[in-house]
Amino acid sequence: MTELVRNPEAMAKAQAEVRGAFKGKATIAEDDLNELSYLKLVIKEALRLHTPAPLLLPRVCRETCRVMGYDVPKGTVVFVNMWAICRDPKYWDDPEEFRPERFENSNLDFRGTNYEFLPFGGGRRICPGINLGVANIELALASLLYHFDWKLPDGVGPKDVDVREAAGLFGSKKTSLILHPITRIPPAASA
Numbered sequence: 001m002t003e004l005v006r007n008p009e010a011m012a013k014a015q016a017e018v019r020g021a022f023k024g025k026a027t028i029a030e031d032d033l034n035e036l037s038y039l040k041l042v043i044k045e046a047l048r049l050h051t052p053a054p055l056l057l058p059r060v061c062r063e064t065c066r067v068m069g070y071d072v073p074k075g076t077v078v079f080v081n082m083w084a085i086c087r088d089p090k091y092w093d094d095p096e097e098f099r100p101e102r103f104e105n106s107n108l109d110f111r112g113t114n115y116e117f118l119p120f121g122g123g124r125r126i127c128p129g130i131n132l133g134v135a136n137i138e139l140a141l142a143s144l145l146y147h148f149d150w151k152l153p154d155g156v157g158p159k160d161v162d163v164r165e166a167a168g169l170f171g172s173k174k175t176s177l178i179l180h181p182i183t184r185i186p187p188a189a190s191a
């Protein structure tokens with residue numbers, strides 16, 4: 001929601017998609033979410049910029065190796081900084097910008113096979129709750145976009161919204177997002 005509020009064009013596009021897909025429905029069910037391609041791009045981009053676990057679970061090096069010019073002895077505990085990888089200009093154009101369209105014609109996925117995009121980790125230690133987590137995010141976000149319009153407090157512009165993250169093992173906002181929901185009555189329900 002923070003990134004959508006900061007990027008009104010993306011918010012409008014996501015809301016238009018959700019409202020077009022569920023026109024006249026009172027509620028949204030999980031089965032309905034397959035139609036929402038732009039919403040999925042928004043979620044991927046949010047996961048790239050605000051990865052749930054900035055540092056993946058530690059790994060132990062099974063054999064001595066050389067990584068980027070550094071010797072890594074067998075038995076060394078290694079942390080993967082996914083936050084830095086997901087913002088590395090070597091892999092991402094304009095890495096600090098929220099642009100869901102970057103995933104539009106891309107095979108990049110967060111299921112653990114693309115090493116530049118592993119918000120849930122990869123391999124045997126990939127997050128076991130990935131499917132449940134993504135389904136819950138999709139359903140909640142689609143519902144929020146479908147049922148409400150969102151307004152910032154008076155005097156606050158989209159670019160004034162703070163996106164800084166708190167230090168810690170898990171990604172969380174440093175400051176709360178404050179929005180005013182405006183209940184939207186779907187056109188078919190208002191007749």
